[in-house]
């Protein structure tokens with residue numbers, strides 16, 4: 384920066400020059416040394432001169448004040464005035480997105496966010512099912528700090544502390560959610576169109592998107608617990624595929640996209656934090672018929688490799704709550720489940736496209752941070768596991784794309800946690816980053832994608848804990864490890880087929896992780912909530 388006088392110094396210099404030019408010191412000298420008449424005259428003359436000088440000084444001060452304001456506005460680093468668009472899909476595994484390498488499922492709209500932003504390859508949720516994951520990243524605490532491992536809002540646990548959207552609301556943002564941001568039951572809550580486990584104070588406005596879900600007219604089949612095919616289409620958290628009649632707007636996610644577009648247009652002239660929650664690809668796999676086309680006939684969909692004896696080295700606590708076996712799904716049904724899931728992902732991707740188009744139409748793409756993620760991952764038949772909850776890679780890893788205006792598109796391999804979103808986005812928007820938050824600020828990554836934010840990611844599922852390090856994935860069931868341990872070499876065994884935890888040569892690694900996990904839990908529980 385070139386050396387220049389500050390406005391204050393300019394003002395001082397000008398005042399000195401004015402005083403000297405006016406000759407006030409010499410006037411003062413004459414006044415003290417002349418006759419009394421002369422002294423009275425000189426006093427009056429001096430008063431007039433002083434008033435004139437004061438008026439000049441006031442004018443100059445005001446003028447310089449304006450200059451100083453303009454000057455500081457020009458010289459200061461501008462505070463980013465970004466909007467925040469948080470798009471969160473429900474139960475979406477990264478492996479179903481073409482920007483994460485999927486060949487089977489094409490997601491051109493989500494890929495556009497990846498192309499203009501940073502794609503995190505090692506982002507992990509903190510709870511591998513809806514309730515604890517959402518309560519965690521929205522409150523800024525790990526599940527074992529709040530104790531929220533069920534399907535509730537974190538509000539009771541955090542008292543009057545701000546949630547992530549509430550932090551933006553209190554900073555003057557218009558904050559709104561459309562559909563599921565905090566936990567909502569799917570499909571029940573969506574059929575009813577209710578608020579779920581929401582936190583009303585976090586939002587200026589909130590909107591639910593009621594939809595027919597499994598009741599949508601079309602061709603449907605219940606895949607789960609229906610081996611003889613006699614069961615019709617059913618509700619609940621069940622694997623059901625419905626090739627639906629009608630267009631996107633029949634469904635919850637179609638309505639969510641439409642409302643989000645409306646809100647972007649209506650609030651384009653103010654700062655906003657808009658949470659857009661899509662419920663697909665959460666079951667039931669319901670989408671308008673055209674989205675099924677790339678996945679028909681269903682038997683062309685590929686299943687993950689089935690390894691004989693795959694479950695032999697997995698502790699009982701590690702066998703997922705939904706498996707091909709307990710769901711009674713044969714290979715035909717499994718392939719249809721994959722096709723139904725991918726159709727739902729394609730439908731959701733099309734809705735993302737509508738929201739991005741609305742942002743562009745409003746001219747806000749360069750003023751808005753876009754985040755795309757999911758509350759947790761999903762099994763599509765790996766180890767014959769289905770759905771979420773497992774602490775294996777497919778369930779614990781999430782897609783995470785963050786597009787920040789002006790930053791170079793990148794791929795980042797640093798470990799990241801959904802918990803990092805609250806501090807990161809607050810920092811990028813120039814808001815205070817509360818020190819109580821348990822996540823880390825990822826913002827250095829957007830200037831240097833090789834920056835390592837953390838050396839491991841941490842996740843839980845109520846039964847156990849995952850510490851995902853660079854080389855090792857360590858899973859421990861029960862805090863005293865009494866329900867078993869899994870240890871995988873992610874370099875040589877990325878699909879986690881061989882549990883090394885029981886082998887003598889890996890006991891030092893197991894011991895190290897056991898200790899690291901205990902230390903991590905200790906730190907998590909020592910949050911500022913502990914005193915409440």
Ligand SMILES: [Ca+2]
Pocket residue numbers: 473474512513665758759
């Ligand atoms: Ca979910």
